Amino acid sequence: MALVRSQSRMKILLISTYELGRQPFGLASPTAWLRARGHFVSCLDLTRQSLDEEKVLSADLISFYVPMHTATRLAARLIPKIRELNPRAHLCFYGLYAPVNEEYLRSLGVGTILGGEFEEGLASLASRLQHGAVNGDGSLKQQEPVISLARQKFLVPDRAGMLEPAKYTRVVIPGGEHRVAGSTEASRGCKHLCRHCPIVPVYNGVFRVVEREVVLEDILQQVAAGARHITFGDPDFFNGPGHAISIVEAMHHEFPEISYDVTIKVEHLRKHDALLQKLRDTGCLFVTSAVESVDDAVLEKFDKGHTRADFLAVVARFRELGMTLLPTFVPFTPWTTLEGYTDLLDVLAEQGLSENVAPIQLAIRLLIPAGSRLLELPEVRAMVGPFDPEALVFPWKHEDARVDALAREISQLVQRGDGLKLSRTEIFGHIRRAAHAAAGNRAPNGVAHSALKIAPVPYLDEPWYCCAEPMDVQFVSIGKAKETVAKADQFV
Numbered sequence: 001m002a003l004v005r006s007q008s009r010m011k012i013l014l015i016s017t018y019e020l021g022r023q024p025f026g027l028a029s030p031t032a033w034l035r036a037r038g039h040f041v042s043c044l045d046l047t048r049q050s051l052d053e054e055k056v057l058s059a060d061l062i063s064f065y066v067p068m069h070t071a072t073r074l075a076a077r078l079i080p081k082i083r084e085l086n087p088r089a090h091l092c093f094y095g096l097y098a099p100v101n102e103e104y105l106r107s108l109g110v111g112t113i114l115g116g117e118f119e120e121g122l123a124s125l126a127s128r129l130q131h132g133a134v135n136g137d138g139s140l141k142q143q144e145p146v147i148s149l150a151r152q153k154f155l156v157p158d159r160a161g162m163l164e165p166a167k168y169t170r171v172v173i174p175g176g177e178h179r180v181a182g183s184t185e186a187s188r189g190c191k192h193l194c195r196h197c198p199i200v201p202v203y204n205g206v207f208r209v210v211e212r213e214v215v216l217e218d219i220l221q222q223v224a225a226g227a228r229h230i231t232f233g234d235p236d237f238f239n240g241p242g243h244a245i246s247i248v249e250a251m252h253h254e255f256p257e258i259s260y261d262v263t264i265k266v267e268h269l270r271k272h273d274a275l276l277q278k279l280r281d282t283g284c285l286f287v288t289s290a291v292e293s294v295d296d297a298v299l300e301k302f303d304k305g306h307t308r309a310d311f312l313a314v315v316a317r318f319r320e321l322g323m324t325l326l327p328t329f330v331p332f333t334p335w336t337t338l339e340g341y342t343d344l345l346d347v348l349a350e351q352g353l354s355e356n357v358a359p360i361q362l363a364i365r366l367l368i369p370a371g372s373r374l375l376e377l378p379e380v381r382a383m384v385g386p387f388d389p390e391a392l393v394f395p396w397k398h399e400d401a402r403v404d405a406l407a408r409e410i411s412q413l414v415q416r417g418d419g420l421k422l423s424r425t426e427i428f429g430h431i432r433r434a435a436h437a438a439a440g441n442r443a444p445n446g447v448a449h450s451a452l453k454i455a456p457v458p459y460l461d462e463p464w465y466c467c468a469e470p471m472d473v474q475f476v477s478i479g480k481a482k483e484t485v486a487k488a489d490q491f492v
Helices: 025-036 053-057 069-087 102-107 119-130 211-222 240-252 266-272 273-281 296-302 307-321 338-350 380-384 399-419 425-440 478-490
Strands: 011-016 040-045 061-065 090-096 112-116 168-171 178-184 187-189 207-209 228-231 259-263 282-293 325-329 364-366 468-470
Touching: 011 025, 011 053, 025 061, 025 119, 040 425, 053 069, 061 069, 061 266, 069 090, 090 119, 090 325, 102 112, 102 168, 102 325, 102 364, 112 119, 119 240, 178 211, 187 240, 207 259, 240 259, 240 273, 266 282, 273 282, 273 307, 282 296, 307 325, 338 399
Parallel strands: 011 040, 011 061, 061 090, 090 112, 178 228, 228 259, 259 282, 282 325
Antiparallel strands: 168 178, 187 207, 364 468
8 A cells, every 4th residue: 555655745736627718716726725734736727738747747646626517527537647647646526526426536546525615625635645644546534524615714816837817718809809817706606506507416505705805816916917807707796795796896996997707697687686787887898697598497497596587687687787698508408399499599589699699508408417406306317317427417318309409400500600710690690590490490581580789799708608518519619628628538
């Protein structure tokens, strides 16, 4: 049994395989905790960097950050290569998708699984390793909680040694400006229990705030590094509206030229309507909202807490305030019909939203991962196949084969349009015509039958999604994640 040698400084390698095109907060935050305890920490973001074999060879602890399904599958594929290079290193997976896939990850040789508030757990693990308490194959029983919802006193994320913000996603501004974007988190978890959301199995309605001073200091260091826009990665920025508004007011006072974006659910946009103007006036360029569907029956299955009418009311309110709403969707579900899909596209056309929706959002097919609340529904349990540990999902097929065929066609149209550098509106037009053809309808004339002017909108140049996946795409089919898949393939 190979023990980790006791030493004055642990060598720790933190790896991110995908975090939405952002400089990974999930590396920077634990780095601060570990360096504060005297450990030597290196970070690798495999969406922008190659696997550094020297860092792997020298590491005592190698930890993968897995906040998403995509990130977890990519990281799991790297384990054999990591083990081949450094069989003595202790392996850890941390983030949302670690605890729900604990059994599978442990079968691959992962010694420690950390979910929820993971920084304290990583620090504890490093301390035990430093004193030679854990063997390299991870067989000793884990002492840290697999899921911790303890209230932590956060440290300012340590981004030293990470790639500069200019290497990451940028905000595209109408008119052609590409603005360097940083990112941070003002809170974690969520108060809500949407059935399809991957946050729920870990946080179960709990959310935790990051101290205001910590968030502002993190923004300050990214602005100093060249960021001119900040993405708040909170699952829902209005889980704690008072906390959120105090942060953007202070940021705007200090950096009035810096813009930002946030993610807020439709339910909160309705409930906290009085705060929308405050967002606009403090530099909010756009709000992303997980609308998911315009079919009230599907929204009820998802337990989303809003209706089609709520969504349309928010669209109207944003138009009135001169704000930009970027809706996201999960259009292909077990309950989707051809008529329902064309209805979604018609609504977007009527509302003049073809530029507001990233085309990949119209190709998303529902994922049902381990721990999903969707499994509470008897109809879902009866429909899904056995859990596929390598795919990390309960597979399902639509009862109407035409719907799955359309999902494949839309995914191909999106990839083709992306490759040809077509505009969002041009791709939307192709999608809408294909959908109406599949439903046996006459192809619509033009992109929209609306009097509303279709105007360009600001958006991040790396499309993303969090709890669903394009049909027939093994991982992510867009942007830098393509390169990550290629790199992973080189190592397997």
